[in-house]
Amino acid sequence: MRFIETRGNDGIKPEYVNFSDAILSPGASYGGLYVPEFLPEPGIPFLEKHLKSSYKELAFDILKTFDIDIDDDVVKEALDLYDKFDDPDNPVPVVKVKESLFVSELYHGPTRAFKDMALQPFGYILSNLAKQRGEKYLILAATSGDTGPATLETFKNRPNIKVACLYPDGGTSDVQRLQMVTEDGKNLKVIGIIGDFDDAQNALKELLASENFKRKLQESGVKLSAANSVNFGRIIFQIIYHLHSYLELIRQNEISLGEKIYLIVPSGNFGNALGAYYAKKMGLPVKKILIASNENNVLTDLIQKGEYDLRSRTLKKTASPAMDILKSSNVERVLFDKFGAKRTKELMDSLTNEGYYKLTPQELERLREDFEADFTTDEEAKNTIREYAQNGYLMDPHTATCIKLFDKRDNKELKCVVYSTAEWTKFAPTVLNALNNDDKKYKDLEALVEISKRLGVRIPLVIEELFNKPIVHDTVIEKEQIEEEILKFI
Ligand SMILES: *Cc1c(COP(=O)(O)O)cnc(C)c1O
Numbered sequence: 001m002r003f004i005e006t007r008g009n010d011g012i013k014p015e016y017v018n019f020s021d022a023i024l025s026p027g028a029s030y031g032g033l034y035v036p037e038f039l040p041e042p043g044i045p046f047l048e049k050h051l052k053s054s055y056k057e058l059a060f061d062i063l064k065t066f067d068i069d070i071d072d073d074v075v076k077e078a079l080d081l082y083d084k085f086d087d088p089d090n091p092v093p094v095v096k097v098k099e100s101l102f103v104s105e106l107y108h109g110p111t112r113a114f115k116d117m118a119l120q121p122f123g124y125i126l127s128n129l130a131k132q133r134g135e136k137y138l139i140l141a142a143t144s145g146d147t148g149p150a151t152l153e154t155f156k157n158r159p160n161i162k163v164a165c166l167y168p169d170g171g172t173s174d175v176q177r178l179q180m181v182t183e184d185g186k187n188l189k190v191i192g193i194i195g196d197f198d199d200a201q202n203a204l205k206e207l208l209a210s211e212n213f214k215r216k217l218q219e220s221g222v223k224l225s226a227a228n229s230v231n232f233g234r235i236i237f238q239i240i241y242h243l244h245s246y247l248e249l250i251r252q253n254e255i256s257l258g259e260k261i262y263l264i265v266p267s268g269n270f271g272n273a274l275g276a277y278y279a280k281k282m283g284l285p286v287k288k289i290l291i292a293s294n295e296n297n298v299l300t301d302l303i304q305k306g307e308y309d310l311r312s313r314t315l316k317k318t319a320s321p322a323m324d325i326l327k328s329s330n331v332e333r334v335l336f337d338k339f340g341a342k343r344t345k346e347l348m349d350s351l352t353n354e355g356y357y358k359l360t361p362q363e364l365e366r367l368r369e370d371f372e373a374d375f376t377t378d379e380e381a382k383n384t385i386r387e388y389a390q391n392g393y394l395m396d397p398h399t400a401t402c403i404k405l406f407d408k409r410d411n412k413e414l415k416c417v418v419y420s421t422a423e424w425t426k427f428a429p430t431v432l433n434a435l436n437n438d439d440k441k442y443k444d445l446e447a448l449v450e451i452s453k454r455l456g457v458r459i460p461l462v463i464e465e466l467f468n469k470p471i472v473h474d475t476v477i478e479k480e481q482i483e484e485e486i487l488k489f490i
Helices: 019-024 043-049 055-065 072-084 114-133 147-155 174-181 197-209 210-217 236-250 271-281 297-304 331-354 362-369 378-390 398-410 424-436 446-456 461-468 479-487
Strands: 004-005 034-035 094-098 101-105 136-142 161-168 190-192 224-226 261-266 286-293 308-309 356-358 371-375 416-419
Touching: 004 019, 004 236, 004 297, 019 114, 034 331, 043 055, 043 190, 043 236, 043 356, 055 072, 055 236, 072 114, 072 371, 094 236, 094 286, 101 236, 101 271, 114 136, 114 147, 114 161, 136 197, 147 174, 147 424, 161 174, 161 197, 174 190, 174 210, 174 424, 174 446, 174 461, 190 197, 190 236, 190 479, 197 479, 210 224, 210 479, 236 261, 236 416, 261 271, 271 286, 286 297, 286 356, 286 398, 297 308, 297 371, 308 331, 331 362, 356 362, 362 371, 378 398, 378 424, 398 416, 398 424, 424 446, 446 461
Parallel strands: 101 416, 136 161, 136 224, 161 190, 261 286, 261 416, 286 371
Antiparallel strands: 004 034, 094 101, 308 356
């Protein structure tokens, strides 16, 4: 399978690349992204064949349909990392919460958030490629919470890869910070930045543009790569669980093969939703994909009105911080798929230059063939958490943005799968606020213990242990010192 570019080719970069090149050097012409030249369409027979497959067997065959240039053995070893999940036989449980409502729980991996679904196997494959080619890579990450821990966890002690991870000091939850600063791999550097997430992200961008930095890396024989959510190596692993969830509903005798279902996806950078869209195009019987947002509802406007408008917006801090995003990167891949490279470049250029683009009515109609969108306020999300906890289902605030929208829908005929992207333990203070209907500032540990006692739910060992582990990264610096600090580490 060859990969092409969402904004067309600039005559300098190659016109086509392999999967391995697309994931090692994910930047395409004109700031675009890599996409497969066409999507495989294995359809219903593929689902039928996999009615009894394990998650790993299904995953292996889906990757096969993309005909990627990675050895089968390496793919299998990468998929074996799902054995680290709570239940190796079923890394993604699909739980019936009430009539027509099923939650696909994507958080049973090592860092208790859905980033593990893709980053676990992706990290293995990337490191393996680097080793095969005899190349050394530096992965730079700026995180507000979930990506950092999952990136560190997957690359820890892997050959030919080093990771430098920037986080805003004081801008993450205790659990998220501890997940990073207690990671003890020799190839990892975690740096707290004095400032907020934007400062950390801007610092990273400046670093990527710095000639001095690039020269020094070159002198040390180190190349730069990125593990962010636009890397197609992550997207490909986010197609699998959508098919798996459908097969689970068949196995649970809730639907028959071919019956359409409805999906609700909590969205930020649109990686999860893009995986759902690709799954639909590959033949998964999906009626619509509902894009759930929090009050940063730029995607709601895009899909309801056809306008992507950043001009009047500032980022709001909400109770679902992993969805606090205004520039939702993977939307571009849908634009490309529907409208082609020329129009995608036009729209994305307009977004960069004017902070705005508008689809034609025909284009909007085509977008709405696959997507619907709505958003949930923090207040609504907290009420939803409280209400469902009383009935025995505990969820995190990101998941609540979706469940609220399920409840708002009148039409409950179709069975609906909601994707749960984080365990409650990652956002315990917010969950306790929801249960108590207050807005006190709880400490993570205090909230974890209180919720666990009150509802009789277990805190997983990987979370409990964090509070007693030695802190191995205690660097907290000003933005200006980052370059020097990373070069020292290299
Ligand atoms: C990353 C993340 C999201 C958003 O997923 P996208 O693929 O970026 O849309 C939602 N919830 C949680 C908990 C996350 O970590």
